Amino acid sequence: MRRRRYPPIGDHGLIGDLRTAALVSSEGVLDWFCAPRFDSPSLFASLLDHDRGGYFAIAAEGPDPVTRQLYLADTAVLVTRFMTEDGVGEVVDFMPLGEAEAPADRHRIIRIMRVTRGAVRFGIECRPAFDYGRAGHGLEVDADTARFTGPEVSAYLQVSGPVRIAADGAAVRGEAELGQGGLAAAVLTVCHDPAAAPPEPMTAPELRRAFLATYDHWHRWLSRSRYRGRWQQMVNRSAITLKLMTYAPTGAPVAAVTMGLPERVGGERNWDYRYTWVRDASLSVKALLDLGLEDEAEAFRRWLGARVHKGGTVTGEPLQIMYRVDGDPHLGEEVLDHLEGYRGSAPVRLGNGAAGQLQLDIYGEAVFALSHAADLAQLAGYDGWQNLSGLLDWLAGSWDRPDEGIWETRGGRRDFTYSRLMCWTAFDRGIRLAAELARPADVAGWTAARDAVFHQIMERGYSDRRKAFVQHFDGDVLDASLLLMPTVGFVSPKDRRWLSTLDAIESELVSDSLVHRYDPGESPDGLRGDEGTFSLCTFLYVGALARAGRLDMARYAFDKMLTYANHVGLFAEEIGPTGEQLGNFPQAFTHLALIAAALALDEELDRSGR
Numbered sequence: 001m002r003r004r005r006y007p008p009i010g011d012h013g014l015i016g017d018l019r020t021a022a023l024v025s026s027e028g029v030l031d032w033f034c035a036p037r038f039d040s041p042s043l044f045a046s047l048l049d050h051d052r053g054g055y056f057a058i059a060a061e062g063p064d065p066v067t068r069q070l071y072l073a074d075t076a077v078l079v080t081r082f083m084t085e086d087g088v089g090e091v092v093d094f095m096p097l098g099e100a101e102a103p104a105d106r107h108r109i110i111r112i113m114r115v116t117r118g119a120v121r122f123g124i125e126c127r128p129a130f131d132y133g134r135a136g137h138g139l140e141v142d143a144d145t146a147r148f149t150g151p152e153v154s155a156y157l158q159v160s161g162p163v164r165i166a167a168d169g170a171a172v173r174g175e176a177e178l179g180q181g182g183l184a185a186a187v188l189t190v191c192h193d194p195a196a197a198p199p200e201p202m203t204a205p206e207l208r209r210a211f212l213a214t215y216d217h218w219h220r221w222l223s224r225s226r227y228r229g230r231w232q233q234m235v236n237r238s239a240i241t242l243k244l245m246t247y248a249p250t251g252a253p254v255a256a257v258t259m260g261l262p263e264r265v266g267g268e269r270n271w272d273y274r275y276t277w278v279r280d281a282s283l284s285v286k287a288l289l290d291l292g293l294e295d296e297a298e299a300f301r302r303w304l305g306a307r308v309h310k311g312g313t314v315t316g317e318p319l320q321i322m323y324r325v326d327g328d329p330h331l332g333e334e335v336l337d338h339l340e341g342y343r344g345s346a347p348v349r350l351g352n353g354a355a356g357q358l359q360l361d362i363y364g365e366a367v368f369a370l371s372h373a374a375d376l377a378q379l380a381g382y383d384g385w386q387n388l389s390g391l392l393d394w395l396a397g398s399w400d401r402p403d404e405g406i407w408e409t410r411g412g413r414r415d416f417t418y419s420r421l422m423c424w425t426a427f428d429r430g431i432r433l434a435a436e437l438a439r440p441a442d443v444a445g446w447t448a449a450r451d452a453v454f455h456q457i458m459e460r461g462y463s464d465r466r467k468a469f470v471q472h473f474d475g476d477v478l479d480a481s482l483l484l485m486p487t488v489g490f491v492s493p494k495d496r497r498w499l500s501t502l503d504a505i506e507s508e509l510v511s512d513s514l515v516h517r518y519d520p521g522e523s524p525d526g527l528r529g530d531e532g533t534f535s536l537c538t539f540l541y542v543g544a545l546a547r548a549g550r551l552d553m554a555r556y557a558f559d560k561m562l563t564y565a566n567h568v569g570l571f572a573e574e575i576g577p578t579g580e581q582l583g584n585f586p587q588a589f590t591h592l593a594l595i596a597a598a599l600a601l602d603e604e605l606d607r608s609g610r
Contacts, residue, residue, distance in 0.1 A: 003027065003029055003046075003050075003055070003057060004025075004027065005050045006047070006050060006342055006343045007025045007026070007027065007029070007031070008580060008581065009047075009261055009342070009572055009580070009581045009582065009583075009585050010566035010567075010570070010572060010580065010581030010585065011025055011026050011566065011567075012024060012025050012026070012031075012032075012566070012570075012585065013026075013069055013071065013078040013080075013093075013568045013570070014076070014078075014241065014244055014257065014570060014586060015076055015077075015078050015093050015094055015095050015109070015244075016076065016095055016244040016245075016257070017095035017096060017097050017107055017108075018097055018243070018244070018246060018247070018248035019036065019037060019038075019107065019247060019248060019249070020033070020034055020035050020036060020037055020038050020040065020107060020257075021033075021038065021095075021244055021245065021257040022044070022093075022095070022109060023047070023257070023258070023585070024069075024078055024080065024093050026067050026068070026069040026080060026567065027057075027059055027067055027080075028057060028058045028059040028060075028067070028080045028082070028091050029046070029055050029056070029057040029059070030044055030055060030056040030057070030093075030109070030111075031044055031045070031046040031047045031053070031055045032044060032045060032046075032047050032257070032258055033045075033056075033109070034257075034274070035107050035153060035190040036105075036107060036153065036190065036192050037247065037325060038245075038247060038254045038257055038274045038325060039254070039274040039275060039324055039325065041130065041131040041132055041152070042054070042129070042130075042131070042132050042133075043128045043129070043130060043150075043153075043155060043190065044056055044128060044129070045129065045132055045133060045339070047258070047261065047342055048132075048259075048260050048261075048336075048339045048340075048341060048342055048348055049133060049338075049339040049340050049341070049348075050340075051340075052129060052133040052338065052339060052340075053129055053132075053133055053339065054127055054128045054129030054130075054133060055125070055127055056109075056111075056125070056126045056127070056128070056188060057123070057124070057125045057126075058091050058111055058113065058122055058123070058124050058186060059082065059091075059122065059123055060082030060084050060089050060120050060121070060122060060123075061121045061122065061123045061175070062084045062085065062086065062121070063085075065082045065083060065084045066082070066083040066084075067080060067081065067082055067083075068080075068081040068083070068567075069081070069567055069568060070567075070568060071237070071568055071569075072215065074218060074219060074222050074236055074240070075214070075215055075218035075219065075240070076094065076095075076214070076218055076240055076244055077092065077093070077094045077211070077214060077215055077218070078092070078093045078094065078568070079091070079092050079093075080093070082120065084118075084120060086118050086119050086120065087115055087116075087117050087118020087119045087120045087180070088115065088116050088117040088118065088120070089113065089114065089115045089116070089120030089122060089178065090113070090114050090115075090116060091111055091112070091113055091122075092110075092111070092112040092114065092211070093109065093110070093111050093112075094109075094110055094210075094211065094214045095107065095108060095109055095110070095214075096108055096110065096210045096213065096214055097213075097214060097217055105191065105192050105193070105196075106189055106190065106191050106192070106196075106199065107189070107190045108187060108188065108189050108190075108210075109187070109188045110185065110187050110202075110207065110210060110211070111185065111186045111187070111188075112183065112184075112185045112207060112211070113161075113176055113178060113183065113184045113185065113186070114178070114181075114182065114183050114184075115178040115179060115180055115181065115182050116180070117180055118179075118180060119177070119178065119179045119180070120177075120178055121175060121176070121177045121178075122175060122176045122177075122178070122184070123173075123174075123175050124159075124163070124165065124172075124173065124174040124175060124176065124186055125168075125171060125172070125173050125174075126146070126148075126157050126171060126172045126186075126188070127170065127171035127172075128148050128150070128155055130148075130150035130151060130152075130153070131150070131151060131152075132336055132339065132350065133338065133339065134336075134338065135150055135151045136170070137149055137150045137170065139167055139170055139171075139172070141165065141166060141167045141172060144158060144159045144160065144163070144165070144201065145157070145158045145159075145198060145201065146158075146165060146167070146172040147198060149194050150194060151194070152192075152194065153190055153191060153192055153193075153194060154190075154191050154193070154194045154195075154196060155188060155189065155190045155191070156188070156189045156191070156198050156199060157172055157186060157187070157188050158186070158187045158189070158198075158199070158201045158202070159174065159176075159184070159185065159186050159187075160184065160185045160187075160201060160202065160203070160204065160207070161176060161178075161182070161183055161184030161185060161204075162176055162177060162178065162182070162184060163175070163176040163184050163185075163186065164176075174186075183204070185202070185207055187201075187202055187207075218240065221243065222236055222239065222240065224292055224293060224295075225239060225291045225292050225293060226290075226291060226292035227239075227291050227292075227598075227599075229598060229599070229602035230598070230601075230602055230605070231558075231562070231598045231602075233569070234562055234565070234569055234594065234598070235291075235594070235595055235598050237568070237569035237570070238569075238591035238592075238594045238595050239291060239293065239591075239595065241569075241570060241586055241588075241591045242284065242288075242296075242588055242591055242592060242595075243296065244257075245257060245586070245588050246296065246299075246300075247276075247325035247326075249326075250299075250303050250325055250326055250327065251296065251298075251299025251300045251302060251303045252276040252281065252300065252303045252323070252325040252326075252327075253276060253280070253281050253284065253300065253588050254273065254274050254275060254276060254325060254588065255273040255274075255275065255276070255277050255280055255322075255584070255587065255588055255589065256273035256274065256573070256583075256584035256585060256586065256587045256588065257274065257584075257585075257586070258273065258274070258584045258585055259271070259272035259273060259274055259348070259349065259350065259584065260272065260336075260339075260341060260342065260345075260348040260349060260350075260584075261342055261345075261572070261582075261583055261584045261585060262341070262342055262343075262345035262582065262583070263531040263532065263573065263574055263582055263583045264345075264531055264532070264576075264582065265342070265343050265344075265345055265576075265582070266343070266344060266345055267345060267531075268345075268346070268347065269531060269583075270341060270342075270345055270346070270347060270348060270349055271349055271352060271354075271584070272331075272333070272349050272350055272351055272352045273352075273573075273584040273587070275322045275323060275324055275325070275331060275352060275355075276303075276322060276323050276324070276325055277321060277322045277589075278304065278307070278319060278320075278321060278322065278323075278362040278365060278366055279321065279359075279361065279362055279365045279406065280588060280589045280592070281300050281304070281369075281588075282300075282304065282362075282365035282366050282368060282369035283365055283368070283369070283589075283592065284297075284300070284588070284592045285297045285300060285301060285368075285369040285372050286368075286369075286372050286596075287592055287595045287596045287599070289372055290595075290599050291595065291599075297372070300369070301369060301370060301372075303327065304366055304369060304370065305370065305384060305387070306327060307319060307323065307327060308366065308387045308388065308391055309383070309387050310327070312329060313329050314329050314330060314355060314356055315356055315357075315358065317358065318363075318391050318394055319362055319363065319366060319391075320355055320356070320362075321354065321355060321357060321359045321362055321408070322352060322354070322355050323355075329355065330355075331351045331352045331353075331355040332351045332353075333349055333350070333351040333352055333353035334349070334350050334351055335347040335348065335349055335350075336348045336349070336350050354404075354408040357403070357404040357408060358401070358403040358404055358413065359403050359404055359405060359406065359408070359419065360395075360398075360399060360401065360403045360419040360420075360422070360423055361403075361405075361406055361416075361418055361419045361421070361422035361423070362422070363391065363395050363399075363422065363423060363426045364421070364422025364423055364424070364425035364426040364429075364488070365422055365425075366391075366426070367388070367391075367392070367425065367426040367429045367430055368422075368425055368426075368429055368488065370388060370429075370433075371429040371432070371433055385437070385439045388430070388433075389430070389434075389439070389440075389441050389442075392426060392427065392430045392441075392442075392446055393442055393445070395423060395426055395427070395449070396427070396442070396445050396446060396448075396449040399420070399423040399449060399453060400452075400456075401413075402414050402415050402416075403416060403419050405418065405419060405471075405472070406418050406419070406481045407481070407517060407518070414472040414473070414474060415460070415472050415473040415474065416471065416472045416479075417457060417461035417469055417470060417471060417472060417473070417479070417482060418471075418479065418481040418482060418484075420453050420456060420457050420461065421457060421461075421482070421484070421485060421488065421490055422488070423449075423453050424450055424453040424454055424457065424488075424490060425488045425489075425490070427446045427447070427449050427450035427453065428450055428488075428489070430446050431443055431446050431447060431450065434446075454490075457469070457490075460473040461473060462497060463476045466478070466504055467497075467500040467501075467503075467504065468500060468501040468503075468504035468505070469482050469485065469497070469498075469501045471518055475522075477518060477519065477522045478504055478505055478508050478509055478518065478519070479517065479518045480505060480509055480515050480516065480517045480518065480534065480537035480540065480541070481517065481537075482501065482505075483505070483537065483540040483541055483543070483544045484540060485498060485501075486498060486544060486547050486548075487543070493544065493547035493548045493549075494547075494548055494549060498548075499548060502544060502545070502548060505541070509537075510541065511533060512560070513538065513541075513556070513557040513560045513561060514533035514538050514561070514564075514575055515533055515534060515537035515538045515540070515541045516531075516533050516534065516537070517534040517536075517537050531574060531582075532574035532575050532576040532577070532582045532583075533574060533575050534573065534574055535561070535564070535571050535572070535573065535574060535575060535587070535590040535593070536573075536587070536589045536590050536593045538557070538561050538575075539558075539561065539590065539593035539594050539596065539597040540593055540597070541557065542554050542557050542558045542561065542597040542600070542601060543593075543596055543597045543600040543601070545557065546597070546600045546601045546603075546604040546605075547600060547604065549604070551601075551604055551605060551608060551610065554601055554604070555601060555605070558597055558598070558601055564579055564581075566581060570585070570586040570591075571585075571586055571587060571590040571591060571594070572584065572585040572586060572587055572590070573585075573587040573589075573590065
């Protein structure tokens with residue numbers, strides 16, 4: 001079976017069961033999958049090493065079949081189509097969903113082969129590589145079941161229909177020859193216990209029930225969304241993607257389902273994003289509420305409230321910038337030097353050393369999220385309010401410090417304007433909540449801190465020479481994170497200083513409507529190489545243009561940005577010079593920002609009567 005050595009990062013669809021997820025290329029190759037959780041060791045990781053990473057491929061045999069990939073509308077059911085000289089076949093991929101609150105002891109990937117015209121011969125190859133390819137495994141093949149036994153989990157491949165499988169070294173190969181209307185299936189079940197008994201093979205009726213249950217689940221879930229705007233298909237896909245990237249037992253979303261995918265091919269900016277960033281997830285709360293997805297917003301708010309209550313960070317601060325999905329603060333970073341990296345992009349990092357950084361903006365984002373809680377009565381309860389007010393009391397004496405900033409640079413601490421902005425946001429929302437909920441608080445102290453931050457930003461964070469708010473107090477570098485200034489209410493979207501900042505960002509950070517987060521040449525970040533434009537920043541730019549009344553520019557930039565989505569509507573972290581997706585994939589913050597931009601643009605277009 002032929003495989004491209006490294007498919008483009010964006011050449012994938014995403015499936016998942018709300019505890020973990022898998023990527024499937026447009027050639028039918030499942031080349032990224034970790035279990036039992038998003039941040040667990042991988043079983044398939046050929047995206048990071050073609051030879052050592054492991055993969056699970058199902059594809060039509062024959063000379064150069066034409067492939068197409070799509071989702072069944074408004075679901076997470078992925079269809080990969082193969083058009084050959086002899087017929088048209090499809091592989092339907094999905095993961096059944098369990099009970100939302102309970103950690104699952106088994107995870108299933110169901111891959112159904114079917115032929116819609118003529119006849120197709122499918123080739124099957126399953127070659128797991130446990131623990132990022134560091135661990136060997138045992139293999140037993142018996143009729144229609146193959147058992148792979150790894151160090152901490154076991155995996156069972158079970159086939160049904162006219163499928164033959166056999167061992168091939170440490171892998172299993174097989175084939176299925178199907179005529180028009182023919183069906184076959186390959187089901188991979190991962191069990192947490194390596195000694196677990198094999199699951200019962202799924203019968204044809206059970207496969208059909210699993211498919212219909214998954215299909216119906218996504219339609220029911222999406223029916224809760226209130227969005228009926230101009231970009232419903234893209235907003236719906238982004239909402240489903242965010243849901244797929246959320247760990248259901250805790251409500252914590254991961255930043256991406258992958259690790260180690262490069263921001264520049266061949267470069268060293270290759271991070272592990274399978275964790276929950278306080279910033280990213282906090283800013284998602286308002287967008288989710290605006291869509292009508294209150295349960296997801298409240299689940300994260302509860303997770304965040306637990307982090308504020310428990311403390312126990314590796315930094316000794318009240319919060320740290322990221323956690324594992326279960327709230328564990330330990331994310332030690334190591335290099336997997338046995339993996340060559342995507343197209344030779346090394347090092348491949350496991351864990352994330354930035355968890356120990358000081359980033360003061362997270363307190364503003366956390367309070368911003370909590371202030372949008374639907375259940376303010378719970379927030380106003382004695383314990384909840386004590387935790388929140390205690391956090392703000394601490395911040396009142398701790399905000400005026402250099403930190404590493406939103407972009408997690410490794411070039412030293414600075415007085416970043418965005419960090420100050422979000423400290424202002426924390427005090428501003430805390431003052432409002434104290435009044436709204438009639439709760440005891442050091443409002444005078446919080447007000448003094450808020451006003452001090454405000455004056456500091458206006459006096460030191462604004463450059464008269466550049467006529468713009470700048471990245472940090474010691475230079476004139478521009479920074480796209482400041483596009484959130486009007487969103488949090490620090491400035492009016494039509495304020496004179498803000499409009500000149502928007503002009504400066506457009507002049508220096510925008511390239512054909514795509515936005516760089518900053519210029520690493522002007523503001524060295526301690527890393528070699530350059531990077532693409534940041535998709536998050538482009539969508540923030542659209543929102544800022546819309547709120548500033550520049551609707552034609554905003555709509556054109558938004559529509560152009562949508563053309564950079566991959567074939568099934570997904571975005572990675574960055575866009576490269578020739579339009580390729582770069583960085584970890586898909587990225588939650590990008591899809592969140594897409595939703596927020598669509599909502600802002602719809603609102604402003606409606607207000608203008610367009």
